[in-house]
């Protein structure tokens with residue numbers, strides 16, 4: 672079963688920038704996959720299209736077999752997204768940010784409370800549950816985004832530069848958390864600048880440059896080539 676299947680994906684932004692020039696990529700269920708590439712390569716555009724925040728120009732995207740054109744609701748139900756920018760209310764409380772998210776996905780309230788406690792504890796945020804988000808450190812905010820993305824228990828978690836600007840100790844604990852999540856069966860795709868991060872975590876890798884996928888291989892094979 673493929674967690675993600677992208678074919679012939681193109682994106683031309685208004686103004687004419689060709690951000691994606693025909694990407695073909697698939698990620699197997701259970702994989703831990705890194706999407707690497709320099710700034711401006713098209714990583715965020717790809718993630719934006721998968722999560723239907725950005726309209727594609729052409730091509731197709733399937734999440735666990737559900738086409739985002741014809742079956743968007745089911746595709747979305749399988750997908751958790753951790754975007755790069757903090758997009759929660761800074762004034763809302765940590766606990767409410769995650770339970771509200773569960774509400775959007777129709778998770779019953781009692782179940783939402785159970786999950787909120789589970790993920791906030793695992794991400795070391797439980798003590799902060801009654802604090803407004805603005806009081807959190809950058810690393811805590813990143814972890815809050817991860818907890819929130821898990822509240823509907825997606826089978827595929829996509830993270831855009833999840834550890835950017837996070838200090839090494841927190842980065843390590845986030846890595847451990849993601850590895851454990853992957854062991855429990857969640858397919859993970861992340862974009863990163865840190866080759867070390869991809870090396871630590873990922874089994875397979877895609878490298879995007881100037882809107883094209885220039886490498887798609889196992890981490891092992893890539894390291895053999897370097």
Ligand code: ADP
Nearest residue numbers: 684688690708709710711712713714715716717
């Ligand atoms: P990456 O995430 O790899 O840094 P992006 O997907 O953000 O790359 O960007 C790919 C290309 O598309 C870049 O040339 C960028 O300037 C351009 N781009 C990104 N977002 C927009 C937008 N909203 N409007 C116009 N061009 C954009």
Ligand code: ADP
Nearest residue numbers: 766767770771773774775777778779780781783
């Ligand atoms: P409180 O217990 O202080 O109301 P909650 O975070 O439990 O705080 O809920 C905040 C708001 O979000 C409430 O209005 C609640 O009805 C709503 N809410 C929370 N979880 C869900 C959910 N799973 N489904 C629908 N609405 C929810």
